[in-house]
Amino acid sequence: MASALRVLGIDPGLTRCGIGVVDVRADRSATLVHVGVARSRADDPIETRLATIAAGIREVLAAHRPHVVAVERVFAQQNRHSVMGTAQASGIALLMAAEHGIAAATHTPTEVKAAITGYGSADKRQVQTMVARVLRLDALPTPADAADALALALCHAWRQGTAPQAPGAGALTPAQRAWADAERLSRR
Amino acid sequence: MASALRVLGIDPGLTRCGIGVVDVRADRSATLVHVGVARSRADDPIETRLATIAAGIREVLAAHRPHVVAVERVFAQQNRHSVMGTAQASGIALLMAAEHGIAAATHTPTEVKAAITGYGSADKRQVQTMVARVLRLDALPTPADAADALALALCHAWRQGTAPQAPGAGALTPAQRAWADAERLSRR
Numbered sequence: 001m002a003s004a005l006r007v008l009g010i011d012p013g014l015t016r017c018g019i020g021v022v023d024v025r026a027d028r029s030a031t032l033v034h035v036g037v038a039r040s041r042a043d044d045p046i047e048t049r050l051a052t053i054a055a056g057i058r059e060v061l062a063a064h065r066p067h068v069v070a071v072e073r074v075f076a077q078q079n080r081h082s083v084m085g086t087a088q089a090s091g092i093a094l095l096m097a098a099e100h101g102i103a104a105a106t107h108t109p110t111e112v113k114a115a116i117t118g119y120g121s122a123d124k125r126q127v128q129t130m131v132a133r134v135l136r137l138d139a140l141p142t143p144a145d146a147a148d149a150l151a152l153a154l155c156h157a158w159r160q161g162t163a164p165q166a167p168g169a170g171a172l173t174p175a176q177r178a179w180a181d182a183e184r185l186s187r188r
Numbered sequence: 189m190a191s192a193l194r195v196l197g198i199d200p201g202l203t204r205c206g207i208g209v210v211d212v213r214a215d216r217s218a219t220l221v222h223v224g225v226a227r228s229r230a231d232d233p234i235e236t237r238l239a240t241i242a243a244g245i246r247e248v249l250a251a252h253r254p255h256v257v258a259v260e261r262v263f264a265q266q267n268r269h270s271v272m273g274t275a276q277a278s279g280i281a282l283l284m285a286a287e288h289g290i291a292a293a294t295h296t297p298t299e300v301k302a303a304i305t306g307y308g309s310a311d312k313r314q315v316q317t318m319v320a321r322v323l324r325l326d327a328l329p330t331p332a333d334a335a336d337a338l339a340l341a342l343c344h345a346w347r348q349g350t351a352p353q354a355p356g357a358g359a360l361t362p363a364q365r366a367w368a369d370a371e372r373l374s375r376r
Contacts, residue, residue: 045292046282046292046294047282047286047291048286050282050283050286051283051286069235074272075272076264084262084264084275087272087276088276088278088279090279091238091275091277091278091279091280092279092280092283094234094235094238094276095235095238095239095283097235098235098238099242103235104233104234104235
């Protein structure tokens with residue numbers, strides 16, 4: 001397989017935290033590496049729930065050693081009952097990246113939809129269908145949180161830029177440099 | 189010194205995270221153990237900032253070994269620009285407690301004000317003045333985040349109940365049981 005950028009996508013949540021890992025090559029083609037969900041029990045204390053989510057993310061980081069972690073950006077305007085728990089889970093996800101020495105990035109839901117389907121107001125089903133097609137899956141990934149995590153990972157790789165240049169081919173943009181670095185790492 | 193409940197209070201924040209440790213005895217008297225602020229640089233990546241806050245909290249946990257961690261509860265309604273970062277920092281604080289096997293609790297700003305001053309709409313200055321008086325400090329603790337962390341810690345101890353009963357003195361409430369357990373632990 002050609003060298004690829006391995007991205008861990010995280011759709012943060014306390015009850016279900018979607019976790020997906022994909023390998024994305026410079027030609028934008030992608031392969032599923034891992035998909036799953038870390039769950040915590042609603043009747044556990046909040047600190048236990050966050051530790052459960054942290055353990056689920058750590059496990060995937062250790063097993064699949066991604067080059068970068070992409071986390072959905074949470075907004076206060078998403079005025080759901082659960083938004084504070086979602087923000088806390090996103091903090092845990094970003095901390096796990098930092099503590100493993102892995103770069104992290106956040107993307108908004110609109111950025112993810114635009115990157116995957118071509119338009120920012122796509123519905124969830126359209127995003128899932130596209131994710132399944134890109135990764136050549138027989139069925140839509142479920143639950144939705146798992147599909148969203150894969151979409152985030154693909155979004156991150158595709159937004160980073162997909163055409164690493166040969167050394168000497170001119171100055172690299174920061175995104176291209178990140179890609180080139182990640183490629184080099186993946187060859188070790 | 190009589191056996192005391194050692195509480196770590198945390199006023200979560202990304203730029204400044206207030207951290208205070210107090211020993212509170214059954215007669216509600218209290219002693220300052222530690223007060224400080226974990227700071228992170230606004231121009232660092234978010235994952236680095238969260239890791240900096242985590243390191244600051246871990247240091248205090250290791251140095252002072254509290255029985256319980258009290259964290260200010262963050263609300264989405266606090267529609268400040270920084271509310272998501274505050275929520276993420278609170279998630280980190282709760283995770284640090286869980287990973288050290290220490291119980292955690294959250295209290296609202298209104299609960300803290302009521303516990304410290306006797307009324308829930310007290311202003312910040314009144315809370316700080318009372319914290320300084322209770323802990324017999326020569327000056328108001330600064331910055332405000334540090335004072336708020338001490339107030340949280342005192343609030344937690346006082347709300348837990350202050351009169352641990354001797355075994356056999358009757359059924360204990362959950363709060364009294366927690367206190368008695370903490371007292372036992374502190375005698376080891």
